[in-house]
Amino acid sequence: MQHPYNGVPVTELPPLSWQKSLRSNPSGNCVELAELPGGGIAVRNSRHPDGPALIYTVDEITAFVLGARDGDFDNLIG
Numbered sequence: 823m824q825h826p827y828n829g830v831p832v833t834e835l836p837p838l839s840w841q842k843s844l845r846s847n848p849s850g851n852c853v854e855l856a857e858l859p860g861g862g863i864a865v866r867n868s869r870h871p872d873g874p875a876l877i878y879t880v881d882e883i884t885a886f887v888l889g890a891r892d893g894d895f896d897n898l899i900g
Contacts, residue, residue: 831873832866842868855883 838856846852864875
């Protein structure tokens with residue numbers, strides 16, 4: 823497998839176990855994340871399961887999750 827890149831079609835990734843937030847809603851407005859073999863995290867829009875997927879390092883996802891937990895992005899939501 824080639825190293826995944828940002829915007830890769832999900833169909834070009836190996837089979838993954840996708841996970842979405844328990845806060846997702848029935849209208850499909852959610853993102854899903856999956857751990858990549860060898861490290862990294864893929865992120866996709868649940869309404870478009872075949873891609874594209876954005877690829878992040880574990881450190882990048884950690885920084886985002888901790889920032890969200892701390893309220894760093896609260897100004898972006900209603």
